[in-house]
Amino acid sequence: GEDVEQSLFLSVREGDSSVINCTYTDSSSTYLYWYKQEPGAGLQLLTYIFSNMDMKQDQRLTVLLNKKDKHLSLRIADTQTGDSAIYFCAESSWGRDDKIIFGKGTRLHILP
């Protein structure tokens, strides 16, 4: 079945850029999403990208999509302590009854 994979942990120094990577298996994926979860809270949508795009930028966030390799990344510029959270990659496609597939999440730890 369809799958989305992410590394579980990432440590980055404050002020550096963070790059969180994700791979997926469904070649018919249409939209790909990045969600953020702070401790004890629900998921908050950060950004999404349509599969015919290569890149999307929104302030400190840059999403890169390599559809050929089924690889998605989220770059956070100038990482701050408030960016410490779990980041989930997710994808959706036609014909899946409104379901989207989530990765297991990458926990981003900020070093002082």
Add this chain to the structure above:
Amino acid sequence: DGGITQSPKYLFRKEGQNVTLSCEQNLNHDAMYWYRQDPGQGLRLIYYSQIVNDFQKGDIAEGYSVSREKKESFPLTVTSAQKNPTAFYLCASSIGTSGGAGAKNIQYFGAGTRLSVL
């Protein structure tokens, strides 16, 4: 304010007891979802509903039940048959493909309910 409200924030279950988690949305969304989150497991889909009076099992439906009598509400009951209910439960909603969203089906999440066993 539009959004999704889950209650209670914390819930305790005794042995052999059924408990019900509430999820209400005022976003006029057709689709609603229940997920279970365990540390290191990510999100696992329990049940989802694409429209009122209809719902489907997700990947881990055993020991859970739902109803969808109103568009705004999708309560989840954790039954006594669920032997390991301790987890963080998340409800979400989306416009859904019936709402014309196509494959762009952004899900919006509530703040979650943490269920523990006494």
